[in-house]
Amino acid sequence: MLIIDCHGHYTTAPAAHQKFRDAQVARCKNADATLPQRPNVSDDEIRESIERNQLKLQRERGADITLFSPRASAMGHHIGDESVSQAWTELCNDLIKRVIDLYPENFVGVCQLPQSQGVPLEGSIRELERCVRELGFVGCNLNPDPSGGHWRSPPLTDRYWYPFYEKMVELDVPAMIHVSASCNANFHATGAHYINADTTAFMQFIEGDLFRDFPTLRFVIPHGGGAVPYHWGRYRGLADMLKRPALDQHVMRNVFFDTCVYHQPGIDLLVEVIDIDNIVFGSEMVGAVRGIDPQTGHYFDDTKRYIDGLDIPEVDKRRIFELNARRIYPRLDQQLKARGL
Amino acid sequence: MLIIDCHGHYTTAPAAHQKFRDAQVARCKNADATLPQRPNVSDDEIRESIERNQLKLQRERGADITLFSPRASAMGHHIGDESVSQAWTELCNDLIKRVIDLYPENFVGVCQLPQSQGVPLEGSIRELERCVRELGFVGCNLNPDPSGGHWRSPPLTDRYWYPFYEKMVELDVPAMIHVSASCNANFHATGAHYINADTTAFMQFIEGDLFRDFPTLRFVIPHGGGAVPYHWGRYRGLADMLKRPALDQHVMRNVFFDTCVYHQPGIDLLVEVIDIDNIVFGSEMVGAVRGIDPQTGHYFDDTKRYIDGLDIPEVDKRRIFELNARRIYPRLDQQLKARGL
Numbered sequence: 001m002l003i004i005d006c007h008g009h010y011t012t013a014p015a016a017h018q019k020f021r022d023a024q025v026a027r028c029k030n031a032d033a034t035l036p037q038r039p040n041v042s043d044d045e046i047r048e049s050i051e052r053n054q055l056k057l058q059r060e061r062g063a064d065i066t067l068f069s070p071r072a073s074a075m076g077h078h079i080g081d082e083s084v085s086q087a088w089t090e091l092c093n094d095l096i097k098r099v100i101d102l103y104p105e106n107f108v109g110v111c112q113l114p115q116s117q118g119v120p121l122e123g124s125i126r127e128l129e130r131c132v133r134e135l136g137f138v139g140c141n142l143n144p145d146p147s148g149g150h151w152r153s154p155p156l157t158d159r160y161w162y163p164f165y166e167k168m169v170e171l172d173v174p175a176m177i178h179v180s181a182s183c184n185a186n187f188h189a190t191g192a193h194y195i196n197a198d199t200t201a202f203m204q205f206i207e208g209d210l211f212r213d214f215p216t217l218r219f220v221i222p223h224g225g226g227a228v229p230y231h232w233g234r235y236r237g238l239a240d241m242l243k244r245p246a247l248d249q250h251v252m253r254n255v256f257f258d259t260c261v262y263h264q265p266g267i268d269l270l271v272e273v274i275d276i277d278n279i280v281f282g283s284e285m286v287g288a289v290r291g292i293d294p295q296t297g298h299y300f301d302d303t304k305r306y307i308d309g310l311d312i313p314e315v316d317k318r319r320i321f322e323l324n325a326r327r328i329y330p331r332l333d334q335q336l337k338a339r340g341l
Numbered sequence: 342m343l344i345i346d347c348h349g350h351y352t353t354a355p356a357a358h359q360k361f362r363d364a365q366v367a368r369c370k371n372a373d374a375t376l377p378q379r380p381n382v383s384d385d386e387i388r389e390s391i392e393r394n395q396l397k398l399q400r401e402r403g404a405d406i407t408l409f410s411p412r413a414s415a416m417g418h419h420i421g422d423e424s425v426s427q428a429w430t431e432l433c434n435d436l437i438k439r440v441i442d443l444y445p446e447n448f449v450g451v452c453q454l455p456q457s458q459g460v461p462l463e464g465s466i467r468e469l470e471r472c473v474r475e476l477g478f479v480g481c482n483l484n485p486d487p488s489g490g491h492w493r494s495p496p497l498t499d500r501y502w503y504p505f506y507e508k509m510v511e512l513d514v515p516a517m518i519h520v521s522a523s524c525n526a527n528f529h530a531t532g533a534h535y536i537n538a539d540t541t542a543f544m545q546f547i548e549g550d551l552f553r554d555f556p557t558l559r560f561v562i563p564h565g566g567g568a569v570p571y572h573w574g575r576y577r578g579l580a581d582m583l584k585r586p587a588l589d590q591h592v593m594r595n596v597f598f599d600t601c602v603y604h605q606p607g608i609d610l611l612v613e614v615i616d617i618d619n620i621v622f623g624s625e626m627v628g629a630v631r632g633i634d635p636q637t638g639h640y641f642d643d644t645k646r647y648i649d650g651l652d653i654p655e656v657d658k659r660r661i662f663e664l665n666a667r668r669i670y671p672r673l674d675q676q677l678k679a680r681g682l
Contacts, residue, residue: 144527150491151527186485186492191544191579195568196537203532223575227536227568233604234564237630237641238532263574269610289578300578 001318002341003304004325004332005058007176007222007258007282008066008107010096012053014045017095021074024088028080038091046098053286055106061304063283067325067332068096069110069141073189075180078148082116086123089114093127097135105339108332109137110176115146117153121164128164132171138331140168142175142219144201149184149193156201157208165214174218174328176258177201190288198226202255206239206247211254218254218328220280224270225257232273248275256328258282259303259320262289264296267306276316280324281307342659343682344645345666345673346399348517348563348599348623349407349448351437353394355386358436362415365429369421379432387439394627396447402645404624406677408670409437410451410482414530416521419489423457427464430455434468438476446680449673450478451517456487458494462505469505473512479672481509483516483560485542490525490534497542498549506555515559515669517599518542531629539567543596547580547588552595559595559669561621565611566598573614589616597669599623600644600661603630605637608647617657621665622648 016039023036058066070092077085093111100107111131113124131137142164145151154160156177168175179197180189187193198221211217221228228235239247257274260282261267270279282303289300298305307320326333357380364377399407411433418426434452441448452472454465472478483505486492495501497518509516520538521530528534539562552558562569569576580588598615601623602608611620623644630641639646648661667674 151525153527155527184492186494186496186541186545188544188548188579191547191576192537192541195540195572195575196533199536199540199568200527200533203529204527206532207529224571227540227571230565230568230571230607230610231536231602233602233607233634233641234536234630235532236636237603237632237634238529240632241630261572261574262578263572263614265610265613266571266574269571269606272606273604289575289582291578291581293574293578295577300574 002065002322002336003063004281004322005063005066005283005285006220006280006325006329007260007284008054008068009071009284009287010068010099011071011286012049013071013095014041014049016041016045017091020091021088024084025079028084041095043098043102046102050099050103055103057285058106061302063304064106066107067110067139067329068099068107070096070112072141072178073181075112075141075143076148077115077143077146077180078117078183082114082119082123085116086114086127089127093131093135093137100136108335109135110139110141111137113140113142115143117146121161124164125167128167128171128173132173132331136335138329138335139173140175141178143179144177144197145179148180149182149187155204155208157204157210162213165217169214169216172330174220176220176222178222194288195223195226198223199228202226202228202235202251205251205255206235206244207242211251218256220256220258220328222258222260222282222284224259224261224266225274229257229270229273252278256280256324259307260284260301261303261306262300263293264306264309267303267310271310271312276312276319277324279320280328281321343406343663343677344404345622345663346404346407346624346626347561347621347666347670348601348625349395349409350412350625350628351409351440352412352627353390354412354436355382355390357382357386358432361432362429365425366420369425382436384439384443387443391440391444396444398626399447402643404645405447407448408451408480408673409440409448411437411453413482413519414522416453416482416484417489418456418484418487418521419458419524423455423460423464426457427455427468430468434472434476434478441477449676450476451480451482452478454481454483456484458487462502466505466508469508469512469514473514473672477676479670479676480514481516482519484520485518485538486520489521490523490528496545496549498545498551503554506558510555510557513557513671515561517561517563519563535629536564536567539564540569543567543569543576543592546592546596547576547585548583552592559597561597561599561669563599563601563623563625565600565602565607566615570598570611570614593619597621597665600648601625601642602644602647603641604634605647605650608644608651612651612653617653617660618665620661621669622662
């Protein structure tokens with residue numbers, strides 16, 4: 001059995017990478033500031049940042065492969081205009097590609113998109129195509145709120161998003177629905193905005209008919225599906241109240257929840273109410289919650305332990321750890337098969 | 342043991358009441374429209390609306406008392422200016438008072454507030470005082486987002502809210518944190534906005550130091566605390582990451598979750614991870630989810646069944662059903678004692 005972590009971000013990128021971004025953000029505020037040059041990041045710097053963090057923890061925790069994307073909270077689609085988002089996104093995705101080239105057995109690429117408030121998704125379509133076809137990435141992170149906590153875009157079921165979905169379907173890649181930082185003081189990024197976005201997206205799918213129009217479109221809703229599994233009765237009941245089809249037909253052929261839920265009771269609930277085929281292993285390690293749980297003595301985000309601790313058949317664990325990811329990300333499956341895995 | 346449902350709204354108010362609101366909303370859009378008069382609602386109309394719905398279900402499900410407030414989704418603090426909110430709120434609260442006078446054994450009042458975007462809370466302070474001192478209400482519903490899904494107010498820990506909290510402390514009444522309808526197309530009201538607001542408020546309390554400034558301030562976060570119990574490890578871990586005190590000291594002396602979680606596994610999780618003293622029975626019946634769960638044959642919102650189904654000592658069930666509510670709402674306790682209960 002392979003252990004595939006579908007949810008990892010490069011949260012430990014070398015300082016020069018962030019320095020570029022800082023200069024870019026500064027220039028958004030002051031047009032007289034210098035346009036930053038592409039930073040020089042050495043292979044050794046990348047190796048150090050990965051080997052001391054994600055790779056070390058992958059080995060310690062017993063995972064094999066991480067679907068690796070740029071740091072979500074740093075995507076910052078609300079900053080600057082589309083050209084700013086484009087330059088930053090290309091840099092971030094190219095850096096991910098360098099990680100993968102250095103550690104081809106351990107990481108597989110998932111791309112950031114150059115989304116920007118109020119503009120069409122052509123740039124995101126181009127970048128998705130570049131990352132999938134040229135860099136070998138297998139998925140993307142789609143931000144349902146490029147305004148950063150003000151929620152000014154149309155819902156994910158709106159036709160605004162359709163050209164992007166058409167490209168996803170053509171390339172046969174899924175999207176993880178993942179917001180970035182919040183510039184609304186009401187929403188702490190990882191404590192409120194992330195979880196709210198997960199819940200919001202799911203409810204949008206209930207209200208809409210997106211998967212009638214795109215029967216093969218696939219989304220991973222991270223952080224265990226936000227509030228959804230805990231309120232599964234509410235969502236089943238709302239689908240009924242709103243005269244929508246039952247969720248297993250209407251949404252759950254296309255939507256999957258990861259296991260970024262940082263305690264055993266949450267994972268227990270997830271597996272109790274959600275079909276095993278809709279659960280995909282993820283940890284988002286070295287992410288929102290990096291400490292050790294005093295109640296267990298283990299890292300909060302060592303989510304593999306919670307799956308290991310489940311009283312379910314081994315075959316179901318394999319679906320969570322490996323088989324579902326290979327089904328949801330067919331380009332990952334192809335790469336693994338090419339490696340003889 | 343008394344069964345006290347802390348979360349009920351008058352979702353079935355007579356048509357003339359809503360007709361007033363419709364005329365009021367129409368006048369917000371067209372200043373030439375007629376200012377509506379207070380509607381004539383007869384006692385018989387109120388009796389019919391209550392006896393066929395909330396009272397019938399109270400009896401069928403075996404609850405004794407409901408803390409009863411105006412319909413949350415109809416508060417509509419984003420509509421019109423403060424004077425519109427004031428007139429509507431007074432009408433709604435007065436109608437609740439009539440229900441209580443007709444059924445003093447079954448309902449106890451909780452008030453709506455005349456909040457409005459971008460204005461101070463003086464009007465809400467006055468209405469809270471009127472409802473508590475003159476009408477005998479025991480709590481209020483505080484809307485953290487009077488913009489209706491745009492989240493334009495400061496966080497609940499901001500000093501903007503402090504004058505209102507001072508009045509809550511003086512009167513010794515808690516607030517349920519409850520948003521209203523959403524005018525942001527991203528957020529379905531009961532499927533996303535409600536749950537997001539619950540999660541958001543909790544995270545604001547973690548970030549802030551509100552209960553250092555108001556040690557006796559009390560909030561009920563409805564809908565089982567939004568996403569919080571499901572992600573309890575995340576919140577414990579975030580408090581640690583943010584160098585905040587442990588949650589039991591920092592937040593959970595002042596914050597309580599109701600049981601409006603519409604399936605057994607959700608309630609099981611709630612009771613597993615949250616201290617019994619922080620859980621208070623609620624159903625929000627005749628509310629967001631009114632159907633029958635095909636998996637159980639019972640109403641989704643018959644949450645008493647889920648508590649009854651828990652394998653916990655009777656004394657703990659009594660805390661959830663009765664004792665916690667009497668502690669959180671001391672004015673309720675006084676009224677019950679005056680009745681010999």
